[in-house]
Amino acid sequence: MNTMRIWVDADACPKVIKEILFRAAERVHVPLTLVANQPIQVPGSRYIRSIQVAAGFDVADNHIVQQVEAGDLVITADIPLAAEAIANGAMALNPRGDLYTEENIRQRLSMRDFMDTLRSSGIDTGGPASLSQADRQAFANQLDRLLVNR
Numbered sequence: 001m002n003t004m005r006i007w008v009d010a011d012a013c014p015k016v017i018k019e020i021l022f023r024a025a026e027r028v029h030v031p032l033t034l035v036a037n038q039p040i041q042v043p044g045s046r047y048i049r050s051i052q053v054a055a056g057f058d059v060a061d062n063h064i065v066q067q068v069e070a071g072d073l074v075i076t077a078d079i080p081l082a083a084e085a086i087a088n089g090a091m092a093l094n095p096r097g098d099l100y101t102e103e104n105i106r107q108r109l110s111m112r113d114f115m116d117t118l119r120s121s122g123i124d125t126g127g128p129a130s131l132s133q134a135d136r137q138a139f140a141n142q143l144d145r146l147l148v149n150r
Contacts, residue, residue, distance in 0.1 A: 003031070004150040007064045007085075009076035010034035010050065014131050017095045020140050021075065022048060028147050033067075035060045073146055079108045091146060095131060097138025099146075 008021060018034065025032035025047040032048045034040045037060055040050040053059045061081040068074060070089025076082055082092035082100040092100040100108065 003071075004147075005031045005033065005069070005072045007068055007072060007074045007090075008032065008034040009060060009064060009074070009078055009081055010036040010040050011038065011060055012077060013075060014095055016131065016136055017075070017139055020136070020143065024143055024147060030147065030150075035063050071150070079105070082108075093139070093142055093146065095139055096135040097140075097142040099142055 006021065006025065008018070010018070013034075018040075021032055022043055022045070024030070026045060029047055034042060034048075034050040035053060036050065037053050037055045039052055042048045042050045051063065053063050061076075061078060061084075064074060064076075064081065065084045065088070068085050068088050068090045072085075072090040074082065074085040074090055074092045075095065076085075076092060077094045077096075079100070082094070083105045085092045086100060086102055086105055092105075094100065
């Protein structure tokens with residue numbers, strides 16, 4: 001049986017989400033790798049490591065896509081990265097606890113592209129709301145469900 005590994009698109013991942021992941025990796029002994037183009041501090045653990053990749057557009061995302069395997073879990077708010085992870089047979093979860101699936105990823109990509117079009121035409125679409133306590137709880141609950149069912 002394939003052992004699940006967790007890959008984190010760590011440059012934009014909120015600190016509180018990383019802390020939830022650190023605790024989960026220790027609790028269930030699952031390998032956790034944070035990928036970023038800047039140094040990321042991680043606790044000393046045999047289950048947790050960070051990889052610093054070169055700076056540049058999508059370098060961290062591309063590293064994750066090259067390494068991810070079926071059954072792995074990718075933590076990202078980046079919808080194109082989530083789509084590639086799913087295409088590779090992995091699962092993808094965003095920091096608000098939303099699980100990306102084969103059923104919802106195309107719609108998410110379409111909405112992302114639509115919002116990009118609006119922004120490029122000068123329309124202010126605002127940014128995402130800050131991460132709430134409910135978001136953190138939703139993430140932790142969904143992560144627990146995925147780890148229990150691995």
